[in-house]
Amino acid sequence: MEALEKENKEGVGNPKTLKLAKDITSAEQGYRRGIQDLEEIRQRFQLVREQTQKTCERVEWDRVLALKNALGTYTEAEGKLMKVGGEAVDRCSIFVECMSPQVDCHFFVADFMRIWPDATPMYYESYTHGIAKDMVFGVPLETLLRAHPGSGIPAVLYKCVRAVEARGLDKEGIYRVSGKHSDVLELKLRVEKDVHSVNLEDESWDVHVIAGLVKMYLRQLPVPVFPFPAKERTEYSQIADEKERVLRLRARVKALPRSHHTVLKFLAEHLAKYVFPYYCR
Incomplete structure (x- = not known):
């Protein structure tokens, strides 16, 4: 490679x-x-x-x-x-x-x-980077959370979001300004080798790179956290009544699988922490 x-x-x-x-x-x-x-x-x-x-x-x-x-x-x-x-x-x-x-x-x-012994876990193995014990990118939320039950939030997403909150909430455009792509790929490799050994509090990791990894993780999900097909989005945008729009949106959120609902709530709370100070200025 x-x-x-x-x-x-x-x-x-x-x-x-x-x-x-x-x-x-x-x-x-x-x-x-x-x-x-x-x-x-x-x-x-x-x-x-x-x-x-x-x-x-x-x-x-x-x-x-x-x-x-x-x-x-x-x-x-x-x-x-x-x-x-x-x-x-x-x-x-x-x-x-x-x-x-x-x-x-x-x-x-x-x-x-x-x-009937326990089945041996299957690991992704790269010739150049070795075994990836935590292959999380491109894995459905349900599959990932079955393998690693806990808070209901994938470890990579939890660690990245907490690092952004600790070091990047005061940076304008944290999710708009892209980090260096090669560094994002390097961080991805580190995370997939062993997500728990990566210290994202380390200043050597640029916070924009960490934010870039969050975006990459969400983009590569086979099923989005909040699935909303283009056709349905178009129909939704044509609803003039605001109350009806809210009811429709609420119904879609309630219909989400539990894993998607938990992650969506986590992301909404995270983004609220970033947006709220700007509304208070």
Whole structure:
């Protein structure tokens, strides 16, 4: 890739170089989509596996408990009927008392984990930059948040927004003035290698670069945070009644999936912090 970039600089406009760059980009995008698809399958498998394990545990618990109660009732009845052989009944009673749903479930889970182990996560691996443990760009919100449950906000978005709020709220045009594109790409690579190890409070990262990464992340989402097709936007813009417009917009927001609704609220609150001081001047 580095050799290609060098060749591209030396021969800008070379058809062969441009075609090669296009093919490499297309292959890289296909590879990323493949990893995303495999990761989604893994997540679905994990979800079904966990649900199956819990269901089987409940069934095993109920089975052992029902068997213990049945044997206990039978042993007690035999003890009352039998005039001889009381020692055998006592031994049976001790056996029944030792039956434990908790112990049986423990062994059941151990066997279940051995037969159906956790599925290994799928990581995107670059020849030049290594493994990306946190491939977040171009990944649907639902897929990303299933893999990393928590606040409901993707870690990359949360860290970038907090860094902008800490260092960029006083800068006019923070999301209008673009950061250096090569630095944005470098930050993207760092984030995808390990989002939690990147320190965005470090002054070496220009705040406009961080803001640029926020824009890049949102642009590359397969489904926008707030989907609003062009045709529907046109129809919406033609509604003259302001109350009707607000009602329509509110209905669309309420219809959003939970993950999209949470992220939209987070972004709205963030932008309000930036816009509010200008309205107060």
